[in-house]
Amino acid sequence: MKRLVISNLQVKDNTKVQGFLPVPGLPEGFWPGFFVIRGKIHSPILTVFGGIHGGEYSSIEAAKQLGQELLPEDLKGTLIICPIANLPAFFSRRVFQNPLDDKNLNRVFPGDPEGSASERLAYHLSQNLISPADIFIDLHGGDLVESLIPFTLFPPGPSFEIETKSRSLAVQFGIPRAIKAFTAGSAYCWAANNGKPAILAEAGQQGILSEEAVKLLKKGVYKVLLNQRILTEEAAFRFLSKKEPEDNPGVRIFLEEDWEKSPASGLWYPIISCGSYVKEGQVIGEIRDLFGGLLATVEAKHEGVVIFLLTSLAVNEGDSLLSIAHSAET
């Protein structure tokens, strides 16, 4: 009998377990919980995260439901699922940041065992839950002040082989937009830099637990499991009503993504909506002061599709206002 050892947890073949990941220096109530579902055939290993951002509820619910639904007999491989990676942010309802150190967990991977709360969390998540994996999927769901249309991100590089495999995962996931994007310190880019094909999938918005977004994210993970031959045919039929992968799920690839930052602090009035196609130079919103005076007019820096839009009235100088996906492959 072979065993997978994750932190203090030993997992035998053909079993399902759940436990908590010790993070020294972090209060025990904030140690992330995780499932391990290990088939009789126990490789490859795929790790799924939800809730790196604590208000992205659809990603959390999708990961949690996957952990509940899947059984060892459904798999020809192993699934590690962490539904809420960032419990301090989740319980404080803090947008993007961990309240214990005011850091964005998805900017500090691979972390530091002697660092701040987010750095310690990132270190133990990366070493114990991502490192054993062959493939990594990070689920996100639009934080409390984010409106977005669903998309997947795949990292550029670090080699042609890893980029190609990551891109294939994004296509297999099946959301119609896949964008090549690098984010320093993110879990998915760290995984790719360590030789694991990886994607970030995003669906849901504004702190709403959306059944539609949960279904989309779960379906994407099931499609990847089917394409990677990790899901048994019987399970594929049960969860996807089919046994074979789709040849062409109709995913459009964008080669660039650009964020626009707020030039001022004040009140934010976007005049376009998420999913809009904008032209370069098009006015997309205004920032006004407390008396209604105009502080800045914001124009699109690129022609492309708005995939993310800040929806809070309050804005600080340097905050991300929106993101435009562009340079689509034809």
Ligand SMILES: [Zn+2]
């Ligand atoms: Zn997120």
